[in-house]
Amino acid sequence: DIVMTQSPDSLAVSLGERATINCKSSQSVLYSSNNKNYLAWYQQKPGQPPKLLIYWASTRESGVPDRFSGSGSGTDFTLTISSLQAEDVAVYYCQQYYSTPRFTFGPGTKVDIK
Amino acid sequence: QVQLVESGGGVVQPGRSLRLSCAASGFTFSYYGMHWVRQAPGKGLEWVAGIQSDGSRKLYVDSLKGRFTISRDNSKNALYLQMNSLRAEDTAVYYCARDNDVSDHFSYFDYWGQGTLVTVSS
Numbered sequence: 001d002i003v004m005t006q007s008p009d010s011l012a013v014s015l016g017e018r019a020t021i022n023c024k025s026s027q028s029v030l031y032s033s034n035n036k037n038y039l040a041w042y043q044q045k046p047g048q049p050p051k052l053l054i055y056w057a058s059t060r061e062s063g064v065p066d067r068f069s070g071s072g073s074g075t076d077f078t079l080t081i082s083s084l085q086a087e088d089v090a091v092y093y094c095q096q097y098y099s100t101p102r103f104t105f106g107p108g109t110k111v112d113i114k
Numbered sequence: 115q116v117q118l119v120e121s122g123g124g125v126v127q128p129g130r131s132l133r134l135s136c137a138a139s140g141f142t143f144s145y146y147g148m149h150w151v152r153q154a155p156g157k158g159l160e161w162v163a164g165i166q167s168d169g170s171r172k173l174y175v176d177s178l179k180g181r182f183t184i185s186r187d188n189s190k191n192a193l194y195l196q197m198n199s200l201r202a203e204d205t206a207v208y209y210c211a212r213d214n215d216v217s218d219h220f221s222y223f224d225y226w227g228q229g230t231l232v233t234v235s236s
Contacts, residue, residue, distance in 0.1 A: 040222040042159075049209055049226040050151075050159065061224070093159055100173060100220045103149070103161040 002026050002099045004106035006092075012114040019081040021109045023094035028074045031098065038098035041070055041079045044108075045090045053092075054079065081111070089113060116140040116225045118210050123230030126200055136193040136210030136227055144168070144188040147213035147220055150195045152206035153229070160206075163195065164213065164220060173220070200234045207231050 003026040013019040029038045037057035042050040052061045054070035057077055067082045081088055094106040122134040136148070149164040163184040164173040172184050183196040193210050207229040215221035 038221075042223075044159075049229055050211075050223075051226070052222060052224050055214070055222045055224075095159075095222070097220060097222050100164075102175065103164070103220070103223075105159040105161065108158045 001102050002029065002096050002104055004094055004096055004104050006094060006106035006109050008109060009107070010110040010112065012112045013081075013084045014114045015086065016083050017114075019084050019088070019111055021079045021092050021094075021111070023072075023077040023079070023106050025075045025077075025096050025098075027099075029096045029098035030074050037073050037077070038096055039070075039072070039077050040095045040097065041068075042093045042095065042105075043088075043090045044093065050093065084111070084113070086113060116212065118212065118225060118227035120208060120210050120227045120230035123208065123232045125233045125235060127236050128201055128234055130200055131196070131198045132200060132232060134195040134197070134208055134210075134230060134232070136195075138191045138193065138210075138212070141212070143186075143191040145216045147215060148184075148186060148193045149211045149213060149223060150184060150193075151209045151211055151223070151226075152204075153209070154203075154206040157206075162208070165193070166220075167216065197232070200232075202234050205232060205234050 005024045007022045039057040041054040044050045058070045091108045117139045119137045150162040165184045185194045209229045210227045211223035212225040214224040
């Protein structure tokens with residue numbers, strides 16, 4: 001099974017500052033035939049279901065603010081919030097969908113305001 | 115707009131069964147694969163099961179195989195999760211989620227329901 005890890009476990013960032021979350025997969029999630037990374041990012045606010053932010057590692061879902069961006073390839077990925085807003089306080093999860101039938105999630109990174 | 119509404123959760127004794135339902139609307143349900151994902155209190159997300167658009171292929175996390183069964187009724191726009199021999203560790207919020215892919219493959223999860231809480235306790 002592909003194991004997903006995230007770092008840090010939590011971080012506190014001042015409003016307007018950059019937040020960076022890392023995600024690492026135990027094996028590559030890059031599918032060579034289409035050159036796509038099978039990696040998604042989700043945001044979960046307290047008491048709410050997860051919400052899709054990013055897919056194919058770097059494609060922003062419709063309606064997601066452009067301060068959210070995803071990067072990386074192979075086994076190492078990053079979610080960046082360029083200018084943290086109060087409404088971005090949440091837990092962020094990465095997920096691989098390369099190795100079905102096992103859609104594994106990372107353990108999550110909690111983002112707070114400093 | 116896409117809506118997924120789960121129901122069927124509640125308090126159940128260990129060893130008993132429960133069936134969860136997810137009512138879908140706002141899209142052509144029969145085109146999309148669907149999934150169940152659970153979240154234990156204060157914990158992260160765990161994918162539980164997935165089913166292809168026509169119900170022909172069903173996937174399960176290894177640890178649950180044999181106890182949980184995913185199914186769907188495309189005529190009713192409904193997804194189900196039959197949970198048998200429930201254990202305390204199955205206590206979680208159960209979400210249904212739509213798979214973005216409309217082919218025979220599976221992909222990321224683009225819409226999620228609000229979830230239904232299952233509590234397994236004597």
